[in-house]
Amino acid sequence: MAGLAKEKQELYTVDHIFALPDGERAELIDGVLYDMAPPARGHQRLLFELATVINNYIESHGGDYEVDIAPFAVFLDDSNMNYVEPDISVICDKSKLDDEGCHGAPDWVIEIVSPSSFRMDYIIKLYKYEEVGVRFYWIVDLQREIVRVYDFEHEDTMDYTFEEETPSGLYEDLLIKVGELLG
Numbered sequence: 029m030a031g032l033a034k035e036k037q038e039l040y041t042v043d044h045i046f047a048l049p050d051g052e053r054a055e056l057i058d059g060v061l062y063d064m065a066p067p068a069r070g071h072q073r074l075l076f077e078l079a080t081v082i083n084n085y086i087e088s089h090g091g092d093y094e095v096d097i098a099p100f101a102v103f104l105d106d107s108n109m110n111y112v113e114p115d116i117s118v119i120c121d122k123s124k125l126d127d128e129g130c131h132g133a134p135d136w137v138i139e140i141v142s143p144s145s146f147r148m149d150y151i152i153k154l155y156k157y158e159e160v161g162v163r164f165y166w167i168v169d170l171q172r173e174i175v176r177v178y179d180f181e182h183e184d185t186m187d188y189t190f191e192e193e194t195p196s197g198l199y200e201d202l203l204i205k206v207g208e209l210l211g
Contacts, residue, residue: 101129164197
């Protein structure tokens with residue numbers, strides 16, 4: 029049976045994230061470190077447009093939610109082994125916020141998937157976000173031109189094309205056509 033034993037993988041903590049050299053970014057899920065590739069220009073443009081639409085809507089409706097964009101630190105739990113930088117985080121409970129970032133699950137997370145982040149966004153983060161109590165999780169898939177919406181509160185998943193109005197979940201009348209933002 030020699031050779032069947034697995035090599036023990038080192039578990040990382042948030043301290044490892046903060047010790048990364050300048051310019052390097054990574055996320056941490058259950059002690060496993062995942063390097064992050066720099067986002068493409070189209071990714072950043074869509075991130076800006078989506079965050080602007082969401083923030084403007086919340087402000088114009090007297091909402092008291094906070095909208096933050098990557099790089100923004102989210103410490104998913106108290107374990108010191110879970111740290112992510114979602115593309116967009118909407119936090120309803122501002123007591124979770126301090127100068128470091130958000131301590132606990134945001135209410136709404138949006139990730140804009142790229143070829144290098146497909147597995148991370150569709151599998152690893154999906155299960156982690158549900159586990160820690162994120163209420164709504166959007167995966168915006170530029171290649172497939174869909175928005176996959178996970179409504180964890182109602183155990184529902186829906187796909188919307190970029191030409192359809194995608195409901196936010198937090199506000200009934202906040203509907204976003206991603207295709208209109210791509211300009």
